[in-house]
Amino acid sequence: MATLAQPSIQFARLAHPAPTAADVREAVLANPGFGTYFTDHMITIDWAEGQGWHNASLGPRGPIALDPAASVLHYAQEIFEGLKAYRLKDGSMALFRPEANAARFNASARRLAMPELPVDVFVSAVRELVGADREWFPSVEGGSLYLRPFMIATEAFLGVRPAKQYKFIVIASPAGNYFKSGAPAVSIWVSDYTRAAPGGTGAAKCGGNYAASLVPTAEAFSRGHDQVLFLDAAEHRWIEELGGMNLFFAFADGSLITPPLTGTILPGITRDSLLSLAREEGLTVREERYSLDQWREDAASGRLIEAFACGTAAVVTPVGKVAGTDGEFVIGSGGPGQLTQKLKARLTAIQRGEEADTHGWVMLLD
Numbered sequence: 328m329a330t331l332a333q334p335s336i337q338f339a340r341l342a343h344p345a346p347t348a349a350d351v352r353e354a355v356l357a358n359p360g361f362g363t364y365f366t367d368h369m370i371t372i373d374w375a376e377g378q379g380w381h382n383a384s385l386g387p388r389g390p391i392a393l394d395p396a397a398s399v400l401h402y403a404q405e406i407f408e409g410l411k412a413y414r415l416k417d418g419s420m421a422l423f424r425p426e427a428n429a430a431r432f433n434a435s436a437r438r439l440a441m442p443e444l445p446v447d448v449f450v451s452a453v454r455e456l457v458g459a460d461r462e463w464f465p466s467v468e469g470g471s472l473y474l475r476p477f478m479i480a481t482e483a484f485l486g487v488r489p490a491k492q493y494k495f496i497v498i499a500s501p502a503g504n505y506f507k508s509g510a511p512a513v514s515i516w517v518s519d520y521t522r523a524a525p526g527g528t529g530a531a532k533c534g535g536n537y538a539a540s541l542v543p544t545a546e547a548f549s550r551g552h553d554q555v556l557f558l559d560a561a562e563h564r565w566i567e568e569l570g571g572m573n574l575f576f577a578f579a580d581g582s583l584i585t586p587p588l589t590g591t592i593l594p595g596i597t598r599d600s601l602l603s604l605a606r607e608e609g610l611t612v613r614e615e616r617y618s619l620d621q622w623r624e625d626a627a628s629g630r631l632i633e634a635f636a637c638g639t640a641a642v643v644t645p646v647g648k649v650a651g652t653d654g655e656f657v658i659g660s661g662g663p664g665q666l667t668q669k670l671k672a673r674l675t676a677i678q679r680g681e682e683a684d685t686h687g688w689v690m691l692l693d
């Protein structure tokens with residue numbers, strides 16, 4: 328299990344004047360959904376040129392004041408992360424690989440010309456918030472506390488250049504199931520739109536990437552699918568990722584493929600964890616380009632037996648059906664396959680302290 332030394336920044340603790348009443352909170356926690364309800368507190372830290380990170384506090388969650396000229400409102404200088412706090416079987420709480428989120432946050436910061444946040448400060452901020460809002464842990468099966476650290480450019484200036492002032496914030500939301508349908512396997516829509524081009528911001532977790540994915544995602548939903556699949560920008564042939572998840576393909580010969588990190592897809596922490604687990608399972612794992620045409624052909628021939636999507640929000644989710652303007656095809660039986668279920672079970676068992684954490688991925692909070 329990972330441990331943490333004293334953080335390099337101290338958080339002022341501001342008292343909450345009116346925390347949510349216990350009965351209201353309990354009603355939310357019995358059916359939290361995803362991303363709809365928020366806990367009582369938030370973390371904020373400011374950054375200014377010449378001053379660095381300062382003014383760190385844990386206080387009541389509430390609206391933030393922004394000048395109408397703040398850069399984030401005009402040029403979308405914003406980045407974010409998504410991670411979860413899990414409840415272990417002994418009742419204690421834990422984070423899963425928070426330093427990996429901190430490292431990706433800083434990679435996003437570099438791409439968006441924003442200041443990096445020391446890894447220990449990122450992790451302490453998340454820990455402080457979970458500690459303050461521990462009563463917000465959902466009572467539903469498989470529940471977790473979803474954490475959303477983000478950074479915005481706050482300087483009031485309309486010139487197009489990196490801002491000189493920023494705010495880092497962490498909020499939390501009790502989470503149940505990500506997919507509304509709760510279906511055993513998801514159906515995905517192959518978009519004609521492009522998510523990311525070589526040299527662009529595809530590998531960064533910046534709000535702009537998600538703004539651009541809203542029309543394709545709405546199209547997928549309106550056609551009755553759960554997620555959108557993006558192909559590469561140059562040839563519109565190679566599979567990249569879903570709107571909010573990475574993809575894996577499992578073959579009858581015991582091999583597993585996932586698209587490589589060439590700069591246009593988000594380097595998922597779930598993806599990275601599954602690569603390790605799959606190797607431990609004895610699979611031949613390759614980070615390699617895979618085309619939509621090949622996928623269709625392999626699904627028909629039986630060479631491909633399973634496909635699954637992965638990410639923090641939905642963990643590991645089987646892909647049952649793929650549809651696009653050229654028609655549709657089904658993967659395996661259309662439901663969850665054995666390998667998908669096994670990898671999901673192993674990952675969730677590690678996250679919830681039911682399987683030994685041999686990788687140092689789990690950070691205990693108590």
Ligand SMILES: Cc1ncc(COP(=O)(O)O)c(C=O)c1O
Pocket residue numbers: 409568569570571572573593594595596597598637638639640
């Ligand atoms: C575009 C995209 N791809 C992949 C992922 C999966 O990343 P992770 O496993 O770190 O949650 C996410 C979620 O953060 C995402 O938004």
